[in-house]
Amino acid sequence: MINKEDILFFQSISTCLTELTDLERYSHDETEDLQSIPGIVIKPSSSQEISAILRYCNERKIPVTPAGARTGLSGGAIPVTNGVLLSTELLNRILSVDTNNHQVITEPGVITQVLQEKVAEYGLFYPPDPASKGSCFIGGNISENSGGPKAVKYGVTSDYVLNLEVVLPNGEVIWTGANVLKNATGYNLTQLIVGSEGTLGVVTKIVLKLIPHPSNDLLLLVPFRKMEQAAEAVAEIFKAGITPSGLEFMERDALIWTTEFLGSVDLDVHDDHEAHLLIEVDGFDPEQLMSEMEKIMTVLESFDIDEPLFAESKAQKDALWKLRRSVGEAVKSNSIYKEEDTVVPRYQLPQLLKAVKSIGDQYGFKSVCYGHAGDGNLHVNIIKGNMNDEQWENELPKAISELFKEVVKLGGTLSGEHGIGLVQKQYMPIAFPEITLDLMRGIKKVFDPNNIMNPGKIF
Amino acid sequence: MINKEDILFFQSISTCLTELTDLERYSHDETEDLQSIPGIVIKPSSSQEISAILRYCNERKIPVTPAGARTGLSGGAIPVTNGVLLSTELLNRILSVDTNNHQVITEPGVITQVLQEKVAEYGLFYPPDPASKGSCFIGGNISENSGGPKAVKYGVTSDYVLNLEVVLPNGEVIWTGANVLKNATGYNLTQLIVGSEGTLGVVTKIVLKLIPHPSNDLLLLVPFRKMEQAAEAVAEIFKAGITPSGLEFMERDALIWTTEFLGSVDLDVHDDHEAHLLIEVDGFDPEQLMSEMEKIMTVLESFDIDEPLFAESKAQKDALWKLRRSVGEAVKSNSIYKEEDTVVPRYQLPQLLKAVKSIGDQYGFKSVCYGHAGDGNLHVNIIKGNMNDEQWENELPKAISELFKEVVKLGGTLSGEHGIGLVQKQYMPIAFPEITLDLMRGIKKVFDPNNIMNPGKIF
Numbered sequence: 001m002i003n004k005e006d007i008l009f010f011q012s013i014s015t016c017l018t019e020l021t022d023l024e025r026y027s028h029d030e031t032e033d034l035q036s037i038p039g040i041v042i043k044p045s046s047s048q049e050i051s052a053i054l055r056y057c058n059e060r061k062i063p064v065t066p067a068g069a070r071t072g073l074s075g076g077a078i079p080v081t082n083g084v085l086l087s088t089e090l091l092n093r094i095l096s097v098d099t100n101n102h103q104v105i106t107e108p109g110v111i112t113q114v115l116q117e118k119v120a121e122y123g124l125f126y127p128p129d130p131a132s133k134g135s136c137f138i139g140g141n142i143s144e145n146s147g148g149p150k151a152v153k154y155g156v157t158s159d160y161v162l163n164l165e166v167v168l169p170n171g172e173v174i175w176t177g178a179n180v181l182k183n184a185t186g187y188n189l190t191q192l193i194v195g196s197e198g199t200l201g202v203v204t205k206i207v208l209k210l211i212p213h214p215s216n217d218l219l220l221l222v223p224f225r226k227m228e229q230a231a232e233a234v235a236e237i238f239k240a241g242i243t244p245s246g247l248e249f250m251e252r253d254a255l256i257w258t259t260e261f262l263g264s265v266d267l268d269v270h271d272d273h274e275a276h277l278l279i280e281v282d283g284f285d286p287e288q289l290m291s292e293m294e295k296i297m298t299v300l301e302s303f304d305i306d307e308p309l310f311a312e313s314k315a316q317k318d319a320l321w322k323l324r325r326s327v328g329e330a331v332k333s334n335s336i337y338k339e340e341d342t343v344v345p346r347y348q349l350p351q352l353l354k355a356v357k358s359i360g361d362q363y364g365f366k367s368v369c370y371g372h373a374g375d376g377n378l379h380v381n382i383i384k385g386n387m388n389d390e391q392w393e394n395e396l397p398k399a400i401s402e403l404f405k406e407v408v409k410l411g412g413t414l415s416g417e418h419g420i421g422l423v424q425k426q427y428m429p430i431a432f433p434e435i436t437l438d439l440m441r442g443i444k445k446v447f448d449p450n451n452i453m454n455p456g457k458i459f
Numbered sequence: 460m461i462n463k464e465d466i467l468f469f470q471s472i473s474t475c476l477t478e479l480t481d482l483e484r485y486s487h488d489e490t491e492d493l494q495s496i497p498g499i500v501i502k503p504s505s506s507q508e509i510s511a512i513l514r515y516c517n518e519r520k521i522p523v524t525p526a527g528a529r530t531g532l533s534g535g536a537i538p539v540t541n542g543v544l545l546s547t548e549l550l551n552r553i554l555s556v557d558t559n560n561h562q563v564i565t566e567p568g569v570i571t572q573v574l575q576e577k578v579a580e581y582g583l584f585y586p587p588d589p590a591s592k593g594s595c596f597i598g599g600n601i602s603e604n605s606g607g608p609k610a611v612k613y614g615v616t617s618d619y620v621l622n623l624e625v626v627l628p629n630g631e632v633i634w635t636g637a638n639v640l641k642n643a644t645g646y647n648l649t650q651l652i653v654g655s656e657g658t659l660g661v662v663t664k665i666v667l668k669l670i671p672h673p674s675n676d677l678l679l680l681v682p683f684r685k686m687e688q689a690a691e692a693v694a695e696i697f698k699a700g701i702t703p704s705g706l707e708f709m710e711r712d713a714l715i716w717t718t719e720f721l722g723s724v725d726l727d728v729h730d731d732h733e734a735h736l737l738i739e740v741d742g743f744d745p746e747q748l749m750s751e752m753e754k755i756m757t758v759l760e761s762f763d764i765d766e767p768l769f770a771e772s773k774a775q776k777d778a779l780w781k782l783r784r785s786v787g788e789a790v791k792s793n794s795i796y797k798e799e800d801t802v803v804p805r806y807q808l809p810q811l812l813k814a815v816k817s818i819g820d821q822y823g824f825k826s827v828c829y830g831h832a833g834d835g836n837l838h839v840n841i842i843k844g845n846m847n848d849e850q851w852e853n854e855l856p857k858a859i860s861e862l863f864k865e866v867v868k869l870g871g872t873l874s875g876e877h878g879i880g881l882v883q884k885q886y887m888p889i890a891f892p893e894i895t896l897d898l899m900r901g902i903k904k905v906f907d908p909n910n911i912m913n914p915g916k917i918f
Contacts (some may be wrong), residue, residue, distance in 0.1 A: 100806035145643045178872035182605045191650035212700040241671040276603035413637035446901030
């Protein structure tokens with residue numbers, strides 16, 4: 001797709017990699033089982049460089065896949081074979097922390113946790129915290145509209161994005177909005193770019209809203225003897241008027257596999273513990289948090305639970321959160337698997353769980369479920385286990401289709417926070433009829449008539 | 460534009476009005492000085508009827524302007540002369556309050572306050588509360604992405620919209636998303652429709668997120684001897700870690716004109732009171748609210764303020780809020796005026812105020828400023844006063860252009876919550892370069908290739 005002349009041009013603009021070992025390193029993200037070798041990896045260090053690169057590629061219809069830290073789980077950053085992989089890793093500066101307006105302006109290649117820690121120095125809080133926050137880039141979070149455990153109280157990435165600098169496929173550089181908290185000035189291009197998975201342009205500067213950083217939190221791990229009761233308890237907590245800052249569900253195997261994988265956590269999982277909820281409240285007033293936890297305990301007492309574990313130190317809280325954050329990796333280390341990112345209205349969670357297990361029984365697969373139950377966002381890790389390759393390749397997609405149809409029937413959709421990318425796009429017609437997909441394709445064409453930006457993703 | 464045959468068709472589908480007195484009634488919204496007589500007013504009572512109407516109009520390129528309660532301030536609901544005015548007033552049912560998931564599904568023609576009161580019966584809260592909440596429709600709020608005083612803590616309309624049923628110009632009916640709190644499934648069509656001012660389709664069903672209703676609030680009216688200090692105090696309150704549920708600014712004349720207009724409020728405005736802040740905190744714990752108010756008082760003590768008025772009863776709170784909500788009407792009753800809806804990062808508010816007054820001095824107009832200072836959203840009411848018609852028609856637009864240029868320089872934009880509609884569209888090139896406006900026009904064309912939906916608005 002790209003030739004020697006192209007490579008010379010790119011090298012005249014930006015840092016480039018062309019050695020096969022390097023190209024291989026950039027050929028995949030964290031999505032199981034998928035890779036594709038780019039023709040070149042370009043690491044621009046400014047909007048201007050990106051503008052020159054895109055203009056060149058647009059004229060020659062060379063496909064460009066923007067990539068952040070490549071921690072994605074839907075294949076959004078997997079390049080086109082022999083196309084351009086455009087890495088944002090050198091765009092890694094936090095440009096300004098505006099303590100007067102509670103805003104931060106950053107480049108996309110900043111690690112999310114680094115950004116969070118930087119603004120926390122000023123008493124400010126950027127809440128979205130995907131499990132990969134220690135390695136993922138804020139730019140990738142914007143591409144996929146990432147969430148994380150805090151989303152249940154504080155919202156997802158899109159809720160914090162005020163304004164974006166974007167290089168369009170034709171090389172033009174625009175700002176999508178303004179640095180303001182409310183905006184009724186034309187179409188909302190900002191929110192159109194958030195979650196568009198690099199298919200409309202390359203985000204080069206990001207203006208985020210910040211909030212005061214809560215000073216206190218409390219954390220509770222609750223074992224349930226019936227998995228579905230754990231799911232039911234989730235909606236009951238909200239109905240009691242409490243908005244926890246974390247409300248995570250982990251099925252038995254998720255917890256056991258992860259304690260074994262980490263080796264470091266000492267947790268007494270009884271034979272009759274079918275599932276756990278990890279529940280956090282946060283705020284500024286310790287007494288109020290205690291009273292919220294008491295209300296939560298009152299709700300939980302009407303379910304068949306075992307003794308809850310109340311985290312007594314920062315170290316214990318960190319250990320429990322590390323456990324939750326490592327479930328994905330633990331499952332990955334255990335078996336070939338496929339991860340689905342289903343999301344439903346939260347009260348429908350028990351029905352979703354039932355559907356997952358019943359479809360699993362029917363198609364002969366085992367699943368490990370966990371996720372952001374407070375948002376109704378359930379990660380369903382389908383384990384290959386004893387399935388043979390033929391079943392895995394041909395039967396499983398039918399099972400996943402059935403699952404997604406059930407999800408849509410429950411008022412939900414395909415992805416809560418991982419995006420569609422490559423691996424879910426075949427299922428998009430379950431979420432949207434052709435007329436709606438045509439609107440999305442039409443919007444894509446307005447931004448990118450030559451289809452050079454991350455082609456083959458979403459649609 | 461429409462003929463007798465068209466009218467017979469519309470009458471076969473829906474309730475219609477064709478008498479001149481009726482047409483005149485629907486020829487304007489609350490925007491000063493603008494009207495245009497439609498050829499027919501159609502009041503459909505279902506998505507199906509709207510679908511049939513739009514399909515018919517699309518084939519014949521008949522312009523259709525959707526209208527809610529016509530309380531808008533940017534001319535968004537003003538019809539094309541002799542075109543179709545499509546009123547959503549019969550789509551006035553709240554379809555379901557889902558207490559399990561904290562969601563409400565409603566039709567667009569429900570009055571915002573009626574919706575708020577309905578969900579409050581279940582202990583639930585829909586926060587966006589434009590000044591016109593007692594008469595405006597929720598559908599109009601979605602068209603203009605309305606805000607209101609609570610936005611400073613709880614966000615604007617767009618923050619609560621989960622999913623929309625939309626009739627497209629070709630008559631197809633789609634849902635834009637799913638009834639979920641997080642969504643990473645394709646482009647965000649939901650947020651593209653919010654704030655699109657009826658130019659992309661007709662919203663017929665709305666799924667809104669709700670939150671637990673706060674049980675307590677405290678309200679304080681603070682007189683400042685220096686107007687700019689009132690604006691400065693706004694950012695200082697946030698920097699102290701407090702997020703008020705209301706933080707409103709009223710310039711001296713706004714308060715005096717409104718007390719006179721209402722006649723019912725007894726307020727002692729001294730000669731040296733240049734401006735007032737109205738400050739509300741809300742939540743669940745009365746003690747915590749008291750402690751927040753104390754922190755706010757500590758911040759205020761460093762400014763030149765007079766004795767604050769602490770509202771001691773529900774009646775007094777209602778009276779103060781009524782005062783604030785009536786400023787627009789009071790100014791309107793006093794003089795011919797033009798209202799601008801400027802928004803900047805909140806710390807830039809003093810600079811914005813300075814710019815308003817200095818441009819006023821230069822062009823010879825007086826202005827009354829008030830608004831949602833916590834969001835940096837300042838309503839600038841430009842008073843005709845002694846300006847002659849020539850100055851008002853020809854010089855004032857130059858002054859407004861200068862003001863908007865200053866706003867954009869400060870990181871802000873043209874409209875925070877009123878929309879662009881008819882009256883601000885000439886200023887759009889100040890907010891966005893042609894390349895960005897072309898993207899918006901391209902999106903419009905994807906949805907509405909024949910340009911029948913509310914033509915002439917925004918662009």
